[in-house]
Amino acid sequence: MNSYLYDGTADGLLSAIAWILEVEPDPEKVILSARKDTLFEEGLTINTDAALAESFFSRLKQYAPDAAHTLYSFMLAEKEGMETSLLHYVSLAFRHGDKVKGYLTHPAVRDIVNVAKKAGRELHRMKGLLRFEKLQDGAYLAKMEPDYNIIHPLAYHFSHRLRAQHWFLYDVKRRTAARWNKGSLQFGTIEQFTTPALSEDEKKVQALWQAFFKTIAIPDRKNPRLQKSNMPMKYWKYLVEKQGE
Amino acid sequence: MDTQAKLQILSGAARYDASCASSGSKREGPSCGTGNTSSSGICHSWADDGRCISLLKVLLSNDCIYDCAYCVNRSTNPVERASFTAREVIDLTLEFYRRNYIEGLFLSSAVMRSPDHTMERMVRVAEALRTEEQFGGYIHLKIIPGSSSELVRKAGLYADRISVNIELPSQASLQRLAPQKNKQAIIEPMSLIGREIADSLVERKVNRRAPRFAPAGQSTQMIIGASPETDFQILRLSQGLYKKMNLKRVYYSAYVPVMADNRLPVLAAPPLLREHRLYQADWLLRFYGFSAEEILSDEAPHLDDSFDPKTAWALRHPEFFPVEINRADYATLLRVPGIGVVSAKRIVAARRFSPITPEGLKKIGVVIKRAKYFIICSGRSSEKPDQSPTVIRQRLLLGEGSVVSLPKQLVLPGLFA
Structure with a gap:
């Protein structure tokens, strides 16, 4: 099982996901987390590439607009420790398109969709409050x-x-x-x-x-x-x- | 009288109108003006009674010439009277809107002098907001029964939603409690609005710039518990309004006694449970494919107090169950008590990927507290199969571990010896 690290920024996260989906044959077996520079940290650090992050997001948006919207809402939540779930979610989104939203029996999909939903709910609430x-x-x-x-x-x-x-x-x-x-x-x-x-x-x-x-x-x-x-x-x-x- | 005193009188008099929806209309506001509308609607606050506030809900005036028994503004009720000027309503709307307190304006009124006189002044407020102030927010206008079709048409051009209140569900009750109103004066503008909405939709298909007529549709309201109609009568009326007049919503408002009158029932509290059950039944009509005749009948014309209408239907129809979650179509899933539109859609979406197990059902967020008595899932049931409706009824009422006690028969010793 391969492990990767990124710098903890949003751009870093997206470019890491883009890179992993490119090179890993089975992204659903990969672990991704933010680098904390502790002694026992394992994994290859992926460089942050803002241009790659952006082009990757627009590709997802074109292929699965609804999944891209979920990803966007998820990022608003600034949740740490869910990078691996996000990676698996995006990988599934490229496989199933927007239908991935319904795959709630999959733990990664459920985790991401639930967090995205909470952020989306607060956004809607604040429009009123x-x-x-x-x-x-x-x-x-x-x-x-x-x-x-x-x-x-x-x-x-x-x-x-x-x-x-x-x-x-x-x-x-x-x-x-x-x-x-x-x-x-x-x-x-x-x-x-x-x-x-x-x-x-x-x-x-x-x-x-x-x-x-x-x-x-x-x-x-x-x-x-x-x-x-x-x-x-x-x-x-x-x-x-x-x-x- | 200053604006604040008027606002207190005229919002207090408007609060018995249940409608506060701001949904169903999507408008990019004017580029130099204020306001737009969003199709989902936005709630801006929740009042102390827990109901949402999205519109500035006021009457233009509470100075009424009518004497409807159920109404707080009836001419013989000794309350303080006030009337806004058009300017006051416009300024309030804009000041509130700019601070994001509201989504728009809900304007109703007591009948001043005549229906036309009142309606004209209401339409003028909406017109000034749209044309002079470039206001792009939501406007809901109440139509005064008996006002001319010319004014109704004008109202529909400026407002997002227009509504005529039925108030009492039968001509007989109207005659008794609101003698100055009649059914014809209520039904006529409703069907006119229905036709105008349909025409404008057709026209806008041909010409994108054709004017929109009440894009958020029309609604109405009935008072519950002030007159003797049964739930079955009320639901059948709603069903007719949805089907024949294409209404967006029918609101039900539990009667709150505002003044003693020997024509009115004496209530300890507003019939809130009845109102709640009627809303549940209304939802079954609009989103669940039920008909009024399936929910109630002449023999049983009232909704059950202890069960929601869908559960009550399910208990009467044991032959329909159990439903297999992995095979049943969407319409069938919707008939299972405890499974709503969201859950049914989730089930249909999730089973595309793999069959759903009872644990999976919980994971996708379907609450099975009530549903478990009516479903099987991948051939498995979390309940004993073939439970009689009587047993299910008791379990639902008293909870899990309840033991069904059969009615005890009194046996007198020596009687059969």
Whole structure:
């Protein structure tokens, strides 16, 4: 059984998978893991090749768009220790095409699909739960602390939705930010974040939303358990309607 | 009155409308404007009653000339009255949308002066949002029964979804509880909308730029428990609406007593379980290939309290089971209690690769708690075969280890001696 190592980056992972699928006759018997430079590490290190990673991903996208989408969502989760499963999944995807998604009796497929599903679910959730605040200069800022690294697809979603505004997304834990202004989307990191001043009418609009949130619930049907299962408490921190509870 | 006070009155009056869907319409918004719609719909929050909030759900006014017994806004109910101006609704929608609080606007209204007068003002709000503000988000407009077909058509051009509420499932109940409404005024716009939607779909096949008419379809709502109709009557009505008028959704809203009235039943609590069972039966109609007549009958016109309608059907039809997971087609799998659309699709997809074992079934995420009494898997069953419906019924109700106790016969000593 052959073992390989890669440098721990996303590009490194994809180029390693591309390389292994090229040279190994039976990729499903291969083990792949991130290099940690410990004493007893075994295996051949594969060099990272960003161009190879990209061409490999677009090849997968063409051959099995759905499997490529699963791979993309899986990468958002930044999971460590599942490289071998991912390798086996991709190898199966090239064999079976998009049908691979249904091969849930295979442990590698199940592991990858489940992680991808969780990341996809949080992305969909944040499309709804993200809250923008209007700043003094007229721009809008949304802070968030998602479990998965979803800022890229999330910013892409809002670039189609809030086109006429100048806005920022800020991932507080990862210190990454996205910015949309006049038709261009940029990504970057923020080392020192200072909360900017809010616009004058911001608190008023927030009060309106809080009032709406309270009255829209039917008192006779109060159901806090259902509310929490649909909207887990970990997201409440930045929800305007859940402040002061 | 300031906007916040109005908002409180007019959202509180709108909350009994169950519909909050924002799905079924996909629009790339205008390039210089705000908003688009996504076909899956997006929930933005969940209220304290656990229901999702995706739209700013408000009435334009709660100042009603009608006196429907079940309604919080009836003219004889001493509540505070308020009306929004068009500007107020538009500003609220846009301010909320820009902060990502909502997916769009749900606008309904009490009947002010006349149906046409009300409808016209509602349509004007939608029109201004679309044309003046370049708003590309979701709009759901309620149609006031009795408004002119001209206004209905206009509403369909600006809104993603339009709906006419049936409210009470029969003409007799309407007459008793909502004497100013009549069945004709409700059914007419519904069939008009149905025709317009169908026409616009045909037209858009020929011309991609033809205007869309209510792309997210039409829906309606019925109040459950305010009038004496049976579940069978209600389900048959829904079935007709889905089949004949092509409705997207029928909503059921458990009656919440808002005001004492001797024409209305006195309820300790809203009939939430009944509402839940009706939704389950509704799903069977739309996604599981069941008909209303399979679920209920004139002899048994009410849904079972202790079992979901599919399990109840399965217990009445032991001849249909057990179903072999590896051979049954999709439609048959869907009839197994505990196997839904997702599970059935997973089974069909997974067995292409290899036969599914009982362990494999668990691994692909099929919950077999209820299903196990009705299936065999690669010839094996995790339950004893040929259990009678009575035994299964008891196991499902009381759980695994329950022992069936046969009704004891009282034997008097010496009687047969």
